[in-house]
Amino acid sequence: xxxxxxxxxxxxxxxxxxxxxxxxxSFFSAPKTIEDAKEIIANQHDNHGTSHAADTHGKTAAHSxxxxxxxxxxxAEHVLHQLQNRPWAATYVALFFFLGITLLVLAFYASQRVxxxxxxxxxxxxxxxxxxxxxxxxxxxxxxxxxxxxxxxxLFTWMGEGVFDPESPNYDAIVDGKKWWLNVPGWTIRSxxxxxxxxxxxxxxxxxxxxxxxxxxxxxxxxxxHASVIFLVFFMITESMMSWDWIMGLDPHWFSxxxxxxxxATLLVSALTVIxxxxxxxxxxGHLPFVNDxxxxxxxxxxxxxxxxxxxxxxxxxxxxxxxxxxxETVYFIARFNDYKLPFLSMVVMNFVFPVLLLINSDFKxxxxxxxxxxxxxxAGHYIDVFIMVMPATVGDQWFFGIPEMSALLFFIGLFIFAxxxxxxxxxxxxxxxxxxxxxxxxxxxxxxxxxxxNHH
Amino acid sequence: xxxxxIHAFYNDDEVVLxxxxxxxxxxxxxxxxxxxxxxxxxxxAMGLAPTRIAIASFMYGVLGLCVAAWMTNYMMIQDxxxxxxxxxxxxxxxxxxAFVPILFELTVFFAAHLMVITFYMRSRIWPFKKAxxxxxxxxxxxxxMEIPVHDNEEELTSLLKETGAVEINIVEKH
Numbered sequence: 001x002x003x004x005x006x007x008x009x010x011x012x013x014x015x016x017x018x019x020x021x022x023x024x025x026s027f028f029s030a031p032k033t034i035e036d037a038k039e040i041i042a043n044q045h046d047n048h049g050t051s052h053a054a055d056t057h058g059k060t061a062a063h064s065x066x067x068x069x070x071x072x073x074x075x076a077e078h079v080l081h082q083l084q085n086r087p088w089a090a091t092y093v094a095l096f097f098f099l100g101i102t103l104l105v106l107a108f109y110a111s112q113r114v115x116x117x118x119x120x121x122x123x124x125x126x127x128x129x130x131x132x133x134x135x136x137x138x139x140x141x142x143x144x145x146x147x148x149x150x151x152x153x154x155l156f157t158w159m160g161e162g163v164f165d166p167e168s169p170n171y172d173a174i175v176d177g178k179k180w181w182l183n184v185p186g187w188t189i190r191s192x193x194x195x196x197x198x199x200x201x202x203x204x205x206x207x208x209x210x211x212x213x214x215x216x217x218x219x220x221x222x223x224x225x226h227a228s229v230i231f232l233v234f235f236m237i238t239e240s241m242m243s244w245d246w247i248m249g250l251d252p253h254w255f256s257x258x259x260x261x262x263x264x265a266t267l268l269v270s271a272l273t274v275i276x277x278x279x280x281x282x283x284x285x286g287h288l289p290f291v292n293d294x295x296x297x298x299x300x301x302x303x304x305x306x307x308x309x310x311x312x313x314x315x316x317x318x319x320x321x322x323x324x325x326x327x328x329e330t331v332y333f334i335a336r337f338n339d340y341k342l343p344f345l346s347m348v349v350m351n352f353v354f355p356v357l358l359l360i361n362s363d364f365k366x367x368x369x370x371x372x373x374x375x376x377x378x379x380a381g382h383y384i385d386v387f388i389m390v391m392p393a394t395v396g397d398q399w400f401f402g403i404p405e406m407s408a409l410l411f412f413i414g415l416f417i418f419a420x421x422x423x424x425x426x427x428x429x430x431x432x433x434x435x436x437x438x439x440x441x442x443x444x445x446x447x448x449x450x451x452x453x454x455n456h457h
Numbered sequence: 458x459x460x461x462x463i464h465a466f467y468n469d470d471e472v473v474l475x476x477x478x479x480x481x482x483x484x485x486x487x488x489x490x491x492x493x494x495x496x497x498x499x500x501x502a503m504g505l506a507p508t509r510i511a512i513a514s515f516m517y518g519v520l521g522l523c524v525a526a527w528m529t530n531y532m533m534i535q536d537x538x539x540x541x542x543x544x545x546x547x548x549x550x551x552x553x554x555a556f557v558p559i560l561f562e563l564t565v566f567f568a569a570h571l572m573v574i575t576f577y578m579r580s581r582i583w584p585f586k587k588a589x590x591x592x593x594x595x596x597x598x599x600x601x602m603e604i605p606v607h608d609n610e611e612e613l614t615s616l617l618k619e620t621g622a623v624e625i626n627i628v629e630k631h
Contacts, residue, residue, distance in 0.1 A: 319554050323542060360515070446497040 002287045004425040008417065015414025022407020026087040034073070037080035081154060082398040088153040089394040090404035092144060096246065097270070097386045098412040099141055100263070102133040104271035106202055107235050113205075113228035118439035119298055122290040124431045125424065126279050128209060132423030133416055134202045138195040145191040149184060155394045158182050158252040175252050182252060187245055194238045201231040212433035221435060239264055250393040254332045256321075262313045263389075269306035269351075270382045272299055273375040278420060280368045287429050293366040294445040300365035303378060304355060310382075311352040336388060339397040343384045350381030366448045383409075461606040462488065464591060465617040466599050466624040470496045473600040476620035477502040480604065483616055488603040491595035510579075514572040521567025522560055529556040591628070599623075 031037045109127040112120045147153050154160065158175045162168025164183075166176075175182060204227050211220035240260030248259050256262070276299040283291045321329045336344045354377050364370045391399045431437065444450065467473040474496060480487060487503055500508075530549045533539055533556075538546045545551045577583065595601045602622075604613060610627060617625055 315554075315557060319557065322554050323544075325543065362511070446501070 002282070002421075002425045002429055004421045008421060012414045012417035012421075015410050016418065017414075019407045019409070019411025019414055022403050023087065023091055023411060026090065026404035026407065030087055031080055031083050034076050034080055037083060038072075038076045040083065041076060041079055079398060082395045085153070085155055085394045086398065087404045088147075088155055089390055091408040092155065093383075093387050093390050093405070094408035094412045095137065095140055095144060096390070097383055098133065098416060099137040100267035100386075101271045101274050102131055102137055103198055103235075103239070104264070104267040105275060106131045106134060106198065106205075107232065107239070108268070108271060108275070109205070110201070110228040110231050110235070113224055114232055116225070116436065118436040119295065119443045121434045121436050121440035122288065122430060123275065123279060123295060123299075124209065124434070125427055125429050126282065126288070127275060128206055128427070129420045129424035130274060130278060130416075131202050131206075133419045134198055136415060136419055137412075138199050142192065142195055145188055149188045155390075156249055156252075157393070158249065159184055172252075178252065181244075182249060187249070190241060190245055194242050197231075197234050197238060201227060201234070205231075209431060210427055212431060213428055215433050218435065221433075247389050250390060251332060253328065256317055256329075256332075258313060258317055262310075262317055265306060265310040265313050266382050266385045269303060269310055270379055272302045272306060273378050275299060276303065276371055277375055280372060282424070282429070284368070287424075290430060290441045292443070293448060293450045294443050295440075296368060296371060297362075297366040297445055297448055300359055300371045300374070303371070303374065304359040304365070307351055307355040307359075307378065311348070314348065314351075335392040335396075339399070340388050340392060344388055347381050347384045347388065350377050351385065354378075354381075362447055366445075366451075460630045461610075461627055462630045463604045463606050463610070463613050463617070464624075464626045464628055465602045465604070465620075465622040466592075466594070466626075467602070467621060468599055468623050469621075470494075470600065472621045473602065474499055474502055476602065476617070476622070479620050480602070480616065485604055485613065485616075488605055490603070491590045491592075491601040493596055493598060493600070496600075510572060510576060513575055514568050517571040517575075518564045518568035520571075521564040524567065525556070525560045525563035528563070529559055 031040060105127050109124065109131065112124070112127075144153075148156055148159060151159065157163075158172070160170055162170035163172045164176050164179055165171055205224055208220040208224040208227065212224070215221075243260045243263035247263060248255065276296065279288065279291060279299065280296065282288045318333065321333060355374050358370065358374045359365055387401075387405075434440075465476075467476060470492070473490065473492070477487065477490065477499060481502065481504060490499065490503065492499070526549075529552075533552065534546060534549050540546050541555075544555065549556075581589075590596065590601070591603070592599070592601055602617075604617075606613065606627065614625055614627075
């Protein structure tokens with residue numbers, strides 16, 4: 001049995017505390033009044049030089065040319081809302097990223113169960129351990145959903161006052177047309193259903209998996225198979241829906257028909273990278289005696305393959321909108337090209353060019369340190385991807401990677417380490433009762449030599 | 458000088474793979490093994506150098522990418538500039554997103570076709586070529602291991618029998 005060492009536990013708790021303090025600070029230090037916002041704007045103009053200042057003025061002046069003072073107030077109020085959104089958005093990006101990774105590890109695990117795959121059995125306990133995060137992350141996500149429901153945050157503009165009221169100055173006819181889907185009670189109930197459904201599957205999958213270890217028949221194995229089939233159907237529907245509700249809903253006028261797959265691709269490649277990382281770490285500590293280089297090689301193949309898949313969807317979404325050039329659709333990319341050009345374009349290099357060139361060689365895919373280097377860039381790139389999904393609609397040009405973003409990330413990394421390794425310590429590191437265990441132990445991709453820590457069993 | 462070879466027949470891929478390892482361990486040179494289907498790991502067991510076709514394929518892909526870039530630029534920008542869907546056609550770079558599918562397809566096209574042609578040339582297979590396999594059963598359900606004989610027929614025969622050969626013939630190779 002693996003022991004969750006005190007050192008690692010302290011480290012993870014320290015990360016959570018530092019992260020929580022940072023998140024608390026960023027909420028506390030967000031501007032409260034329009035005067036604060038004006039002061040910040042004035043400082044930004046001083047720091048950024050005249051060109052930026054002229055640019056923003058140009059934009060606001062265009063709104064109402066004669067009433068300059070009024071325009072300034074309007075602009076300040078706009079910036080105030082963006083700055084107040086920032087700690088929420090920063091936390092939300094990290095929360096969604098980790099929840100999504102955990103969910104996709106769960107879905108990948110279910111797919112291995114349904115396919116009755118042989119190669120991955122020795123990785124099952126690693127995947128199960130990672131999916132232990134689904135419970136705390138679902139709780140936090142539900143808290144976030146309730147704060148949106150209670151109007152404590154204003155990330156979702158369509159939840160604003162009067163949006164559905166034709167008498168109100170805030171009336172938005174386009175959003176009103178989507179009322180059958182985009183309404184606060186429906187959104188909240190759907191969110192709760194997704195989270196609950198995922199947690200229920202994880203509970204039963206883990207229960208049956210542990211029962212397998214001591215079972216004398218194949219009953220728990222079959223139960224897990226059936227549970228996984230049902231979950232995969234549920235997952236395929238809810239994954240798309242949650243990406244509309246939680247991400248696409250941030251830009252309620254805009255829509256993309258392949259958005260669900262796009263979010264899926266970004267989370268799936270990150271999930272496989274995370275499985276590879278935890279596996280490589282645990283193997284290097286000697287806790288996974290049957291994991292050999294072929295298993296690492298397979299995970300790296302998935303990382304490579306889904307990096308290409310992500311690029312395909314990213315480009316398919318971009319090119320169709322670019323080609324059709326309909327302003328309702330291009331507005332999404334204009335916001336990203338105007339204010340997020342560097343992260344938006346460097347993300348393509350990090351998520352496509354780098355992994356493809358690094359992981360195309362078969363020999364490199366079985367070398368843990370190559371996989372780790374490739375994986376770090378992939379994870380950073382897909383964090384940026386989620387960042388760019390959330391930030392333009394919530395904080396606009398007021399974005400920065402500073403204390404709020406960093407602390408949220410640290411908090412969720414700490415939580416991830418704590419939940420994952422605590423769960424890994426609770427069960428045997430190898431699912432002894434799985435009928436395909438032998439196949440997994442002997443798994444050898446014929447084209448590579450095994451040089452890893454331990455494969456002489 | 459006589460050019461004798463020994464032909465050992467096997468009827469299972471696992472057996473032929475194990476036999477190859479044993480024959481190599483006894484320091485005999487294996488001229489060729491004829492199989493009805495590819496056997497994973499056989500090339501390594503025979504001591505063949507790793508294939509370099511992946512490197513060739515990568516270079517063909519890069520070549521295809523370059524040809525596609527040149528072709529789109531020549532056709533759509535220089536020779537006969539076309540305005541499709543109001544897109545600017547004065548520079549290749551600004552039209553590039555529209556060319557990505559072409560860049561991709563030609564990369565794949567070049568890599569795949571040239572790789573297959575390279576593989577055929579390296580395997581000495583071309584149109585109207587006469588088959589080299591010495592026994593038609595190797596296209597159906599038998600594996601044939603060919604080992605040159607240097608006055609060691611007895612030794613080789615007993616070794617091959619041990620490895621599970623179902624038939625052993627000594628023939629004159631022309």
